[in-house]
Amino acid sequence: MGNQQSKIREINKVTLVGIFVNLFLSGIKISAGLLGNSSALFADGLHSLSDFSTDIAAYLGARFGDKPPDDYHNYGYGKYESLATLIIALFLGFVALQIFIDGFRTILSILRGDILAIPSWWAFFAALASILLNEGLFRYTLAVGKKINSDSILANAWHHRSDGWTSIGALMGVGGAILLGGQWVMLDPVAAIIVSLLVLKVAVHIFIPAIRELMDFTLHNNELEKIYSTIDRYEEILDYHKLRSRKAGGKIVLEFHIVLDGDLSLKKSHDIADALEKELRELLGKSAIITIHIEPPL
Ligand SMILES: [Zn+2]
Ligand SMILES: [Zn+2]
Structure with a gap:
């Protein structure tokens, strides 16, 4: 039996499950953030969207970037993947910066005495769903990674758990803002600022190798x-x-x-x-x- 074949099938399956869960979560959290007055949830949703888009770029890159050279691309298609990754990194960095600045503006306006809408329970439950789904995804991915002994799948598993922790941060921001009210509404933008920094870190992390590959950097x-x-x-x-x-x-x-x-x-x-x-x-x-x-x- 093709042992290698079944391993590839397992990898594809667990990767696709991760991609779909992230797509689902980003949809839920971004809409809960927008409709439920929570910038923390919006930022967390952006984080899931960033995970979704980098996974898609890696998945398509593996399929498309390895396309054999042809008459119009004598050196192959590898730079398409680098370019796609670079665009994603710029998009992420831009939106993360936007959330970061908005977060500070909101905090300042609360300090100046403006009354802000309290986040709705919808945002709270979306954060809760995100924590549970990420934890489930972590356990499932970890089990598959151990079974087929794949480092990249194990790394993916731990990424899912860290996503769960990000959502716990968002949950604390939203929960604190709802339960304590008043000036404590500030907890929501504070959580948003923290999450936006995490997204910014991801953006820089994927930007650097992509720009090296596009700009003909010398090897390390x-x-x-x-x-x-x-x-x-x-x-x-x-x-x-x-x-x-x-x-x-x-x-x-x-x-x-x-x-x-x-x-x-x-x-x-x-x-x-x-x-x-x-x-x-x-x-x-x-x-x-x-x-x-x-x-x-x-
Ligand atoms: Zn993540
Ligand atoms: Zn010579």
Whole structure:
């Protein structure tokens, strides 16, 4: 039986369940936030929407970004995923900032003596539903992750639990505002500000790798060190230069010149470059694009 096949099916299933629960929760919380006068719930709903959109980008990226190269995209489709992720990050960052600023404005107006509408019980129950669903999702995802022994699924499980904690923060804000009333209505925007900071953190976290992939950033130093020491292990390589690296839409692109003894046969020189390329590909991943130029000493 295809063990790998059934593992992939389990991963797809648990990922899709997570995606749908987040879509459902973001719908409930954003509408409860808007209709029930709770900026905390609105911010929490935005958080679920951000989880939903990053999951979708990852899911589509895995399907679409791996599309084989064609006549119009000789280097593949990887940058489409980076671009989609970047747009999501900018959208999230923008809305989170908006909630953050609104939260402070609301608090100031309450301090100035304005009377604000108390959040409705609907917002409270939406937060409660979010806590319970996230906890359920956490336990289900954790069980699947343990069963098929997948680190990314286990990481997803703990993300669901942290989402539950975010909703507990929103619940305390809304609950405190409803039960205590008066100036305590302030608890709701305070919770909204805290949640907006969490969303902002997510936005920065997904923005950085996406921008690195789009703007041809050089590889990290520790990756470069590994490349250098691999090349150094070849005694026949007298020297190397013009080494350039970048990350292009999730793929690693690497090119450099190697100096070989000028009297080596073309076949021998090519064998050396070939062996090195193969070893580097093992290090950098199957999709890496590696170009090695061979030359004699000056
Ligand atoms: Zn989350
Ligand atoms: Zn050269």
